[in-house]
Amino acid sequence: MKNWSAALQLLVVGFYVPLSLLIPTGIGLWLDRRASHEFPLCTIIGLGIGTVIMVYGVYQMLRPFLKEAKREGKESRVRQKRAKSATLLNSRQEKDKE
Amino acid sequence: MTEKRHRGGLLKIVVLAIALFAMIIISFIGSEVGSGIVGSKPISFLNIEAPKYQPAPERPFHNLPITNTMITAWISIVVLGGLFFIGTRNMKLVPTGLQNFLELIVEAAANFIEDPAGEKHGRWFFPVCTTIFLFVVANAWLSLIPGFETISVNGEPLFRNANTDLNVPAALAVVSFCFVEYWGFKAKGVSYLKTFFHFGPLWQALKLIFTGNIKAGAGGLLNGFVAVFAGLLEILSHLIRMMSFTFRLFGNMTAGMILVMIMLFLVPWVLPTVFYGMEAFFGFVQAMIFGGLTLGFACAAVMEEE
Numbered sequence: 001m002k003n004w005s006a007a008l009q010l011l012v013v014g015f016y017v018p019l020s021l022l023i024p025t026g027i028g029l030w031l032d033r034r035a036s037h038e039f040p041l042c043t044i045i046g047l048g049i050g051t052v053i054m055v056y057g058v059y060q061m062l063r064p065f066l067k068e069a070k071r072e073g074k075e076s077r078v079r080q081k082r083a084k085s086a087t088l089l090n091s092r093q094e095k096d097k098e
Numbered sequence: 099m100t101e102k103r104h105r106g107g108l109l110k111i112v113v114l115a116i117a118l119f120a121m122i123i124i125s126f127i128g129s130e131v132g133s134g135i136v137g138s139k140p141i142s143f144l145n146i147e148a149p150k151y152q153p154a155p156e157r158p159f160h161n162l163p164i165t166n167t168m169i170t171a172w173i174s175i176v177v178l179g180g181l182f183f184i185g186t187r188n189m190k191l192v193p194t195g196l197q198n199f200l201e202l203i204v205e206a207a208a209n210f211i212e213d214p215a216g217e218k219h220g221r222w223f224f225p226v227c228t229t230i231f232l233f234v235v236a237n238a239w240l241s242l243i244p245g246f247e248t249i250s251v252n253g254e255p256l257f258r259n260a261n262t263d264l265n266v267p268a269a270l271a272v273v274s275f276c277f278v279e280y281w282g283f284k285a286k287g288v289s290y291l292k293t294f295f296h297f298g299p300l301w302q303a304l305k306l307i308f309t310g311n312i313k314a315g316a317g318g319l320l321n322g323f324v325a326v327f328a329g330l331l332e333i334l335s336h337l338i339r340m341m342s343f344t345f346r347l348f349g350n351m352t353a354g355m356i357l358v359m360i361m362l363f364l365v366p367w368v369l370p371t372v373f374y375g376m377e378a379f380f381g382f383v384q385a386m387i388f389g390g391l392t393l394g395f396a397c398a399a400v401m402e403e404e
Binding site for chain 1: 246
């Protein structure tokens with residue numbers, strides 16, 4: 001179930017990227033055609049706005065995944081440290097016994 | 099139970115693979131080349147104009163000497179400057195958000211540079227190597243934004259990857275060369291010239307010959323000539339570095355741009371995504387190589403001879 005929700009979230013990201021770029025750029029293009037500019041200023045502004053929306057939105061959407069990866073990384077590091085200290089302790093105890 | 103789940107997972111992958119393969123086939127048949135091979139009519143929205151590559155950057159404003167690669171380079175500078183300005187405006191002791199991200203980049207670059215160069219020289223190299231890396235990577239990644247290179251003015255594209263203009267890698271190579279030589283002189287002073295003009299062994303051999311020790315002098319003479327020749331080779335290698343820097347970046351970026359253009363023309367759906375991902379990776383790798391080689395040459399220039 002968890003996998004499905006993650007897949008759905010990633011699917012949303014997949015749709016979000018082109019839509020967030022296409023909609024503002026399309027509006028800009030439409031405005032440029034209406035005003036019959038020679039320089040596509042509105043299209044460029046639209047693309048710029050779209051890019052900012054895309055980057056910010058993708059970052060916000062991927063934050064839970066990034067956080068989870070970070071937490072897992074931290075946990076594995078803690079586990080490694082614990083295992084290391086446990087082996088050290090065992091070896092010391094064995095030395096003491098000897 | 100686990101076997102059932104495993105089968106379900108496998109089924110999902112198979113369905114996804116079939117769907118992607120179908121999309122590739124449809125887009126290939128719908129494109130101009132594919133429809134010509136199959137003998138069907140091209141689908142209008144898949145029929146992309148054949149790619150035209152022009153090695154020289156285009157001038158979208160005919161009356162102004164501004165090329166589209168220059169505009170993209172300016173945008174890269176503005177984006178990088180803006181990001182760092184916004185990210186460092188309200189600096190916090192415990193960084194969050196953009197500051198956190200920027201500190202991550204700066205810290206990674208500082209560690210990467212200080213590792214071979216040491217703290218003292220690392221501080222000299224850091225601004226130049228990191229700027230080169232960020233500039234190259236920003237240029238490469240900016241051009242990957244969908245639609246970026248399709249906006250045109252007066253029939254010419256307004257933006258184009260700055261790394262695909264031979265002048266930009268050449269300018270970066272000259273900057274890299276100048277800084278490497280400057281750091282060499284800064285670290286060693288005038289004795290840095292000994293790297294190129296190593297006449298010491300030759301003089302010594304000649305001195306021995308003239309003082310009558312002909313046998314030892316003649317033996318040292320060969321070493322002396324070898325040292326002089328090695329110095330000349332060193333001069334040559336320093337100059338050729340600029341060429342290799344320039345053509346490596348230019349060639350890789352241009353080849354990537356042409357590859358994406360051709361893939362979009364041949365198979366407009368799904369497949370270009372793979373090449374987009376590859377281009378993102380290659381852009382990063384090329385930036386790493388440019389910055390890393392500058393760092394390597396700088397380390398070699400300031401290194402004390404044993």
